Amino acid sequence: MTGLYIHIPFCASKCPYCDFYSERYSKKLAEEYKNAVIRNLSHYNETYDTVYFGGGTPILLWEEIGGILSNVRLCENAEITVEANPCVTDEKRLERLLEGGVNRISFGVQSLNDNELLFLGRKHTAEQAVRVVNLAYKTGFRNISADLMLGLPNQDKSSIYNSVNALSQLPLTHISSYLLKIEEGTPFSEMNIDIPEDEAMSELYLYTCEELDKNGFKQYEISNFARDGFMCRHNLRYWRCEEYIGIGAAAHSFCNGVRFCTERSIEKFISADKQEVVITDDEAGGFDEFAMLKLRLSEGLKFSECEKFGVASETIINRCKKIPSDYIIVNEKSIRLTRNGFMLSNAVIGKILGY
């Protein structure tokens, strides 16, 4: 049993902060892309318990996704997620996805403040976002996630308060809350974007975590929050260092101890019988990587897990002595990062790993 990630590199328009691979949507290309995905699926003889259509804007392939899924061998209760942009979401599309087997939908809401949405180059309004989340629920989706972007220029606590509390009124089960990062090569990187200083960013983050918590969204990863029983099972695979198969242009896989990805080219992907891959890490799944991923989760790293890699708990505990106590919680069984620790996770995890 494994996970399946399908990258759908199509967008109606490109957002200026995004560095994921996507091209302009066309019906013809989408059809060919679907066929290529199905062709590639036939090369794997697997049963999947999570499927994740990520993008790009996967909902643009609402007519194709059902067809793809009919070629995927699923286990019972499989979690099947499709990412959606509110501006291209409507009732018909949601119905088709539901009919095709999709049971989780993740909306790129980003903010419920129209000025912030405008800044982010999103084509939807706050009102539209609220409407599609309700629509998804009405259509029959019972597992709905929304993304929320933090650290926008001039964003303050009151704007976050408004967004979080408005989101909490909606039938959502899950919220992903990411800090804006100016990625190289994106339009934002060429503009003079004034994102908040580290201190302010840190405060916004901690405030968001608290507000989400108050509203019943429990933090289970640095950037992810869920109501009880609704953690994203597919993404948990990543953080628990479990394997998954990625299909599509610019899709990442972790298979038999090797991490690899495909090129950022739709053309190459649709013209090949079997997708060509580039190995990015052939020594994956070692202790450092495992620990780095596990420590992103609120559940943290269990000492019993360390011992499986031959790493003694004393080693870890000793290294932790150099870390200020507000960043980590160490008990007999495990070590985990606090929210303050999450904000400094690169440095803190480095220390735990003895760097």
Add this chain to the structure above:
Amino acid sequence: MADRDYLSEIRNFCIIAHIDHGKSTLADRILEQTETVAHRDMEEQLLDNMELERERGITIKARAVRLNYKAQDGNTYAFNLIDTPGHVDFNYEVSRSLNACEGAILIVDASQGIEAQTLANTYLAIEQDLEVVPVINKIDLPSAQPEVVKEEIEDVIGIPADDAPLISAKMGINIEAVMEQIVKCVPPPKGDPGAPLKALIFDSYYDSYKGVIVYVRIKEGTLRVGDKIRMMATGAEFQVVELGYMGATSLNSTGELKAGEVGYIAASIKSIGDTKVGDTVTTVENPAEEPLEGYRNVNPMVFSGIYPADGAKYGDLRDALERLQLNDASLTFEPETSIALGFGFRCGFLGLLHMDIIQERLEREYNLDLVTTAPSVIYKIEKMSGETVYIDNPTNYPDPAEIMQAYEPMVKVNVFSPSDYVGNIMELCQERRGIFKDMKYLDETRVDLHYEMPLNEIVYDFFDALKSRTKGYASYDYEMLGFYPSKLVKLDIMLNGDIVDALSFIVHADKAYPRARRIAEKLKEHIPRQLFEVPIQAAIGGKIIARETVKAMRKDVLAKCYGGDITRKKKLLEKQKEGKKRMRQLGTVEVPQEAFMAVLKLDE
């Protein structure tokens, strides 16, 4: 009569010039024109055969070469060109090289005139009774003012310059005039080949096949292969295996060397310490009664701790220092341990340039990554107990309660500069505790300033500061005056409450506050934010006199994790791991190596 004849056809001379005034280029031209070097072997600046020398355009080690010149009078002369180091750090070596000559060519740049170092070395030459032959170079430059420069030579140095050849070493213009001037003006050497041997050592280097090769000027007597020789100062004795003269690209073995000649000796000598520059070589069989005058033991003036960036390279560093010492007896080193930097060496140098060169050679030729501590001078301390100690490492500075009187080395500093910058220079020298002595106008636009200044004030970054305040026009030069009583304190730097031994230094009490503040600021700039706040404190005894704070890190997170792209995160982690290797763990604080280097350049 035959002996007189051979002497009359020898000319021993050196070249004095400021950096970039064309010394090595002129030497090259002379070698070329006397056909000492075949054109195909001609490399730019042949005499400077160390890579670093070529790059910096300076001569570090003295060198010598014999060449034959057929003069206009029909005779062929043996020219011994002795190339001298030009820098004040090597003053003693310069004086010995000069002592091996009867004349000196003084090269002055036609556009820049006389510089501090030129003047210092010219005075040295005049003191040694050398005939100074001025030559005006770079006359091809549009800014050349040969007449002005001639006047300057006459006014400042006080030697006639009317006949000075106007040349361009670079373009090969008028080189022959220089050689004719050498024949005409430089006196032939004197000496009696029949007298007991007195040979002056003016340089030596280590050859892995022949052992130490000693460069000598035979002042009296004759030396032959097989002779048993004694170094009069060190007492070491050897048997001559080979001797001869130096060609431009090889050693040419002959059977003997006679009074007046310049040549080399190989005598299976293992250690360069046995062949001290300035020492007199004589024969065991028929020894000279008195050595030649002017020998002295050179002591290092500037000290610095040198540590391998990677502790595992300690052995490599020791090997490299030993190798360098083979050719450089003035370099001293002994093992030293620092809590902050681990195992390394306390090294002694003749001066700042010497230190710079050694550090650069270690890094370049031996591929070592180094961390060095701030240079320190040597301090003399009279203790309450009546004991006198010399301190070259701030860590060993005694407790103030034990000190009766502290002394620091003073130097006499000469600064040459266009007169426009006098104000800036005076300000700088005053900041550096300089005592103004006098100022002379060399001509309407150029001045020569004299200061007495603690060596401690110039070892850090005086030259850089001087250059930046005079747009690079000023040059300087210093000589030792001795130890003067002073009010000194030891300043400690603490990170998160712990003293970092490698950052301690000794400073004049009046300078402690500004220096402490500056160091704290510099460290703040170079110490990255850590998981906790790091106070940087400077303290004298227990008293904190400066403080800065490196604030705690507030954000260091990769928030996104879409699509399972884990490799990117892992790479970041690996980069972090690599970065940590360049960090020194000082107690709880991680300090990058650059921070140690940054405090060496406080004026930037």
